[in-house]
Amino acid sequence: MKATLIDGKKVSQEIREELKPRVQNLIQQDLKPGLAVILVGDDPASQVYVRNKEKACEKLGVYSLKHQLPSTTSQNDLLHLIDELNNNPAIHGILVQLPLPKHLDEKKILYHINPLKDVDGFHPYNLGRLMIGDPIFLPCTPWGVQELLSRYQIDISRKHVVIVGRSNIVGKPLSMMLVQKAKAANATITICHTGTENLAQHTQMADILIAAAGSPKMITGELIREGVVVIDVGINKVEDKLVGDVDFDSVVDKASFITPVPGGVGPMTIAMLMANTVKSAERTLHG
């Protein structure tokens, strides 16, 4: 078997096209969706991501406000900026780019964002709503993974999804999304992590394998079963090259579907961020 490539770049473009009439409709009602991005410090990778987010906003007609702060910014200054954005009616989404410099308390800062402007979906309020099956904002990367699967008409219901990685931004929320009794969900879930004994025994049981461990090329051909759908959430810089958590070359001939890195899940994250920002603006109309 030679896997079908899942084209995240193409799907992300489709999603952004679908958002355009919704943005136009809002603008006609004098409501331009607005996204504020806060970047603390000058990490070059973060600069690139933030630039891509700004470009996506521009193409869609979404207002984007960038706050580039020095790496020495104090916790209080950052909390005050978030207060200001929480109260700014032109801003519907607030994103604090992670990781933050280590003198800042990441939890305290993320918890300070108004949950109704939390387009990253990282606030405990939104994660709680997600867990009970009544979400407002879904975290962008897990939502992007779910969208990729449904747009390639890959059945999730009743399938065994094995997720490698238990992060708060991908593994854990994605497991909660796919286990719900809902469309593009209803799966049986296994979460593997650094404490898992005999990883291969679990991954070989997967109908859908999602690699979100942050460990370059760790998913090799021996870890998978013939015909599995492989979704690679990993973005690792190795010798100046972008590689996923999947060893693409040893997996591609066994899998039925596979996402490349780059051009897979990454672009979807930005598309879903745009979707959340538009949704947030729409919500201010309906109350």
Ligand SMILES: Nc1nc(=O)c2c([nH]1)NC[C@@H]1CN(c3ccc(C(=O)N[C@@H](CCC(=O)O)C(=O)O)cc3)C=[N+]21
């Ligand atoms: N508060 C917060 N929210 C985030 O959503 C967030 C964050 N912090 N910190 C960093 C990570 C990373 N992230 C990516 C988004 C898009 C691509 C993406 O579009 N990648 C392209 C390639 C881009 C390139 O060439 O470097 C691709 O995979 O094809 C990658 C990574 C969002 N993050």
